[in-house]
Amino acid sequence: MNGPHDLGGRHGFGPIAPKADEPLFHAPWERRALALTLAAGAMGHWSIDESRAAREDRHPADYYGSSYYEIWTKGLETLLLRHGLISHRELRAGRPLDLTVPPNRILKADAVAPALAKGSPANRDPEGSTPVFAPGDRVRTLNLQPRHHIRLPAYAREKAGTIETVQGFHVFADASAKGDDHVAHWLYTVVFDAFTLWGGDASPNDTVSIDAWEPYLAHA
Numbered sequence: 001m002n003g004p005h006d007l008g009g010r011h012g013f014g015p016i017a018p019k020a021d022e023p024l025f026h027a028p029w030e031r032r033a034l035a036l037t038l039a040a041g042a043m044g045h046w047s048i049d050e051s052r053a054a055r056e057d058r059h060p061a062d063y064y065g066s067s068y069y070e071i072w073t074k075g076l077e078t079l080l081l082r083h084g085l086i087s088h089r090e091l092r093a094g095r096p097l098d099l100t101v102p103p104n105r106i107l108k109a110d111a112v113a114p115a116l117a118k119g120s121p122a123n124r125d126p127e128g129s130t131p132v133f134a135p136g137d138r139v140r141t142l143n144l145q146p147r148h149h150i151r152l153p154a155y156a157r158e159k160a161g162t163i164e165t166v167q168g169f170h171v172f173a174d175a176s177a178k179g180d181d182h183v184a185h186w187l188y189t190v191v192f193d194a195f196t197l198w199g200g201d202a203s204p205n206d207t208v209s210i211d212a213w214e215p216y217l218a219h220a
Contacts, residue, residue, distance in 0.1 A: 001053075001147055002154060004060040009155035009198065025069075033069040037076050042107035042115060045083040049176035053149040054078040124184040126169040131186040131214070137163045138220035139190060141212065149177035152216045156208075160220045161192040164209065172213055186214040 007013055025031050041051055055075030058066075066074065080086045084101035107115060133139060143158040144150060151173045167187040175183035191209050194202035 001057060001149055002145065003056050004058065004063040005056040006154045008153045030069040033073050033076075037072050038112070038116075039107050040076055040080065040085075042105065043085070043103035044105050045085065045101075045103070046079055046179070047171075047176045047181050048120065049149065049171075049173040049181075050179060051075060051079060052173075053177035054082075056149070122171040123168050124171060126184075126186075129169065129186070131166050131188075133163045133166070133186075133188055133214070133217065133219075135163050135165060139163055139188075139217045140220040141190070141216050142218060144216065146174075148174065150174050152212060153210065155197055156190075156192065156210055156212075159192055159196050161190040161196070163188050164191045165189040167211060170213070172215070174213075188212055188214070188217065190217070 025034075037051070041048070046054075055071050056063075057078075058071070058074065062074070063071065077091060081088065081091065085103065086100055087098040090097045090100070138160060139162070140160045141152060141157050144152060145157075165188065167189060169184055170187045171181050172183045172185045175181070188211070189209055190212050191207050193204075194206035194208060195204065197208055
Protein backbone atom coordinates (compact mmCIF):
# COMPACT_ATOMS: atom_id res chain seq x y z
CA MET A 1 0.00 0.00 0.00
CA ASN A 2 1.14 3.56 -0.58
CA GLY A 3 0.61 4.48 3.06
CA PRO A 4 1.85 7.30 5.27
CA HIS A 5 4.43 4.98 6.82
CA ASP A 6 6.45 4.76 3.58
CA LEU A 7 8.57 7.88 4.09
CA GLY A 8 11.79 6.87 2.34
CA GLY A 9 12.93 9.55 -0.06
CA ARG A 10 10.12 12.00 0.73
CA HIS A 11 10.94 15.66 1.24
CA GLY A 12 9.85 17.66 4.26
CA PHE A 13 10.21 15.09 7.04
CA GLY A 14 13.80 15.92 7.91
CA PRO A 15 16.71 13.61 8.68
CA ILE A 16 16.74 10.84 11.25
CA ALA A 17 18.59 12.28 14.24
CA PRO A 18 19.08 9.66 17.00
CA LYS A 19 19.52 11.11 20.47
CA ALA A 20 22.47 10.04 22.61
CA ASP A 21 21.43 7.81 25.52
CA GLU A 22 17.76 8.10 24.60
CA PRO A 23 15.60 5.96 26.93
CA LEU A 24 13.76 2.96 25.52
CA PHE A 25 10.48 4.36 26.85
CA HIS A 26 9.53 7.99 27.34
CA ALA A 27 6.53 7.28 29.58
CA PRO A 28 5.40 4.31 31.73
CA TRP A 29 2.42 3.59 29.46
CA GLU A 30 4.80 2.87 26.55
CA ARG A 31 6.19 -0.15 28.41
CA ARG A 32 2.64 -1.44 28.80
CA ALA A 33 1.90 -0.82 25.12
CA LEU A 34 4.88 -2.97 24.11
CA ALA A 35 4.00 -5.68 26.65
CA LEU A 36 0.36 -5.84 25.51
CA THR A 37 1.38 -6.05 21.86
CA LEU A 38 3.81 -8.90 22.53
CA ALA A 39 1.39 -10.79 24.76
CA ALA A 40 -1.48 -10.41 22.30
CA GLY A 41 0.70 -11.45 19.36
CA ALA A 42 1.74 -14.57 21.27
CA MET A 43 -1.92 -15.67 21.40
CA GLY A 44 -1.37 -16.89 17.85
CA HIS A 45 -4.22 -15.22 15.95
CA TRP A 46 -2.07 -13.14 13.57
CA SER A 47 1.44 -12.91 12.17
CA ILE A 48 4.01 -10.18 12.67
CA ASP A 49 3.24 -9.08 9.10
CA GLU A 50 -0.46 -8.64 9.83
CA SER A 51 0.49 -6.76 13.00
CA ARG A 52 2.76 -4.44 11.05
CA ALA A 53 0.09 -3.86 8.40
CA ALA A 54 -2.49 -2.97 11.07
CA ARG A 55 -0.19 -0.25 12.37
CA GLU A 56 0.64 1.12 8.92
CA ASP A 57 -2.83 1.12 7.37
CA ARG A 58 -3.99 4.40 8.90
CA HIS A 59 -5.18 7.76 7.63
CA PRO A 60 -2.16 10.09 7.20
CA ALA A 61 -3.53 12.60 9.74
CA ASP A 62 -3.93 9.79 12.27
CA TYR A 63 -0.51 8.27 11.53
CA TYR A 64 1.50 11.49 11.57
CA GLY A 65 -0.42 12.79 14.57
CA SER A 66 0.37 9.74 16.70
CA SER A 67 3.51 8.85 18.61
CA TYR A 68 5.32 5.57 17.98
CA TYR A 69 3.56 3.59 20.70
CA GLU A 70 0.22 5.27 20.07
CA ILE A 71 0.42 3.73 16.59
CA TRP A 72 1.17 0.37 18.23
CA THR A 73 -1.88 0.55 20.50
CA LYS A 74 -4.15 1.61 17.61
CA GLY A 75 -2.89 -1.29 15.52
CA LEU A 76 -3.48 -3.68 18.41
CA GLU A 77 -7.06 -2.44 18.82
CA THR A 78 -7.62 -3.16 15.11
CA LEU A 79 -6.28 -6.71 15.44
CA LEU A 80 -8.18 -7.57 18.62
CA LEU A 81 -11.45 -6.39 17.08
CA ARG A 82 -10.79 -8.06 13.72
CA HIS A 83 -10.17 -11.45 15.31
CA GLY A 84 -13.07 -11.24 17.78
CA LEU A 85 -10.92 -11.18 20.89
CA ILE A 86 -12.66 -8.04 22.15
CA SER A 87 -15.88 -6.23 21.19
CA HIS A 88 -16.37 -2.56 20.38
CA ARG A 89 -18.42 -2.31 23.58
CA GLU A 90 -15.53 -3.70 25.64
CA LEU A 91 -13.06 -1.35 23.95
CA ARG A 92 -15.19 1.65 24.89
CA ALA A 93 -15.71 0.41 28.46
CA GLY A 94 -12.16 -0.78 29.05
CA ARG A 95 -13.26 -4.06 30.65
CA PRO A 96 -14.61 -7.52 29.70
CA LEU A 97 -18.33 -7.54 28.93
CA ASP A 98 -19.08 -10.01 26.13
CA LEU A 99 -18.47 -13.62 25.16
CA THR A 100 -15.52 -13.21 22.81
CA VAL A 101 -13.09 -15.56 21.07
CA PRO A 102 -10.72 -17.24 23.55
CA PRO A 103 -6.96 -16.97 22.89
CA ASN A 104 -5.28 -19.84 21.09
CA ARG A 105 -2.54 -19.77 23.71
CA ILE A 106 -1.32 -17.60 26.60
CA LEU A 107 2.25 -16.39 27.06
CA LYS A 108 3.14 -16.72 30.74
CA ALA A 109 5.60 -14.27 32.31
CA ASP A 110 8.36 -16.84 32.74
CA ALA A 111 8.13 -17.78 29.05
CA VAL A 112 8.55 -14.25 27.65
CA ALA A 113 12.36 -14.18 27.54
CA PRO A 114 12.72 -17.65 25.93
CA ALA A 115 9.99 -16.81 23.40
CA LEU A 116 11.68 -13.56 22.39
CA ALA A 117 15.06 -15.29 22.15
CA LYS A 118 13.62 -18.04 19.95
CA GLY A 119 11.72 -15.69 17.65
CA SER A 120 9.53 -16.88 14.80
CA PRO A 121 11.72 -18.08 11.90
CA ALA A 122 10.31 -17.11 8.50
CA ASN A 123 12.47 -19.41 6.37
CA ARG A 124 10.70 -22.30 4.69
CA ASP A 125 11.62 -25.46 2.77
CA PRO A 126 11.71 -24.60 -0.96
CA GLU A 127 10.72 -28.20 -1.78
CA GLY A 128 12.69 -28.32 -5.02
CA SER A 129 12.12 -24.71 -6.03
CA THR A 130 15.25 -22.89 -7.22
CA PRO A 131 15.91 -19.14 -7.30
CA VAL A 132 15.35 -17.35 -10.61
CA PHE A 133 18.14 -14.85 -9.92
CA ALA A 134 21.76 -15.24 -8.84
CA PRO A 135 24.33 -12.87 -7.32
CA GLY A 136 25.53 -10.42 -9.95
CA ASP A 137 22.31 -10.50 -12.00
CA ARG A 138 20.92 -7.16 -13.08
CA VAL A 139 17.25 -6.85 -12.17
CA ARG A 140 14.50 -4.28 -12.25
CA THR A 141 11.87 -3.92 -9.56
CA LEU A 142 8.28 -3.90 -10.77
CA ASN A 143 6.02 -0.87 -10.55
CA LEU A 144 3.65 -2.39 -7.99
CA GLN A 145 0.92 -0.19 -6.52
CA PRO A 146 -1.33 -2.52 -4.49
CA ARG A 147 -3.97 -1.34 -2.04
CA HIS A 148 -2.79 -4.01 0.38
CA HIS A 149 0.44 -4.39 2.34
CA ILE A 150 3.71 -4.52 0.39
CA ARG A 151 7.31 -4.56 1.61
CA LEU A 152 8.77 -3.03 -1.56
CA PRO A 153 9.37 0.64 -0.67
CA ALA A 154 7.94 3.25 -3.00
CA TYR A 155 11.33 4.82 -3.75
CA ALA A 156 12.66 1.49 -5.05
CA ARG A 157 9.86 0.61 -7.47
CA GLU A 158 10.66 0.34 -11.18
CA LYS A 159 14.39 0.76 -10.51
CA ALA A 160 17.40 -1.21 -11.81
CA GLY A 161 19.76 -2.84 -9.34
CA THR A 162 22.06 -5.83 -8.84
CA ILE A 163 21.45 -9.02 -6.90
CA GLU A 164 24.00 -9.19 -4.09
CA THR A 165 22.79 -12.18 -2.07
CA VAL A 166 20.17 -14.91 -2.22
CA GLN A 167 18.79 -14.84 1.32
CA GLY A 168 16.75 -18.01 1.10
CA PHE A 169 13.13 -19.11 0.76
CA HIS A 170 10.97 -17.07 3.12
CA VAL A 171 7.35 -16.41 4.05
CA PHE A 172 5.96 -13.77 1.68
CA ALA A 173 5.12 -10.85 3.96
CA ASP A 174 2.50 -9.41 1.57
CA ALA A 175 0.42 -12.59 1.80
CA SER A 176 1.16 -13.11 5.49
CA ALA A 177 -0.19 -9.62 6.23
CA LYS A 178 -3.55 -10.83 4.85
CA GLY A 179 -3.53 -13.94 7.04
CA ASP A 180 -1.87 -16.45 4.70
CA ASP A 181 1.55 -17.44 6.02
CA HIS A 182 1.77 -20.52 3.78
CA VAL A 183 2.94 -18.52 0.74
CA ALA A 184 6.73 -18.30 0.45
CA HIS A 185 9.16 -17.01 -2.19
CA TRP A 186 12.88 -16.57 -2.72
CA LEU A 187 14.24 -13.45 -1.05
CA TYR A 188 17.19 -11.43 -2.37
CA THR A 189 19.34 -8.52 -1.28
CA VAL A 190 19.33 -6.01 -4.13
CA VAL A 191 21.80 -3.12 -4.33
CA PHE A 192 21.00 0.17 -6.07
CA ASP A 193 23.35 3.06 -6.72
CA ALA A 194 22.13 6.29 -5.16
CA PHE A 195 21.85 8.06 -8.51
CA THR A 196 19.29 5.50 -9.71
CA LEU A 197 17.10 6.20 -6.69
CA TRP A 198 17.66 9.89 -6.00
CA GLY A 199 18.96 11.45 -9.23
CA GLY A 200 21.82 13.83 -9.88
CA ASP A 201 21.95 15.29 -6.37
CA ALA A 202 22.89 11.91 -4.88
CA SER A 203 26.44 11.06 -3.86
CA PRO A 204 28.17 8.95 -6.55
CA ASN A 205 29.70 6.81 -3.80
CA ASP A 206 26.48 5.85 -2.04
CA THR A 207 24.45 2.67 -2.50
CA VAL A 208 21.21 1.44 -0.98
CA SER A 209 20.44 -2.22 -0.26
CA ILE A 210 16.97 -3.67 0.22
CA ASP A 211 15.63 -7.19 0.65
CA ALA A 212 13.11 -8.00 -2.09
CA TRP A 213 11.02 -11.09 -2.77
CA GLU A 214 11.11 -12.69 -6.21
CA PRO A 215 7.61 -11.47 -7.25
CA TYR A 216 8.96 -7.91 -7.00
CA LEU A 217 11.70 -8.51 -9.58
CA ALA A 218 12.31 -9.04 -13.28
CA HIS A 219 15.51 -9.40 -15.30
CA ALA A 220 16.80 -6.00 -16.39
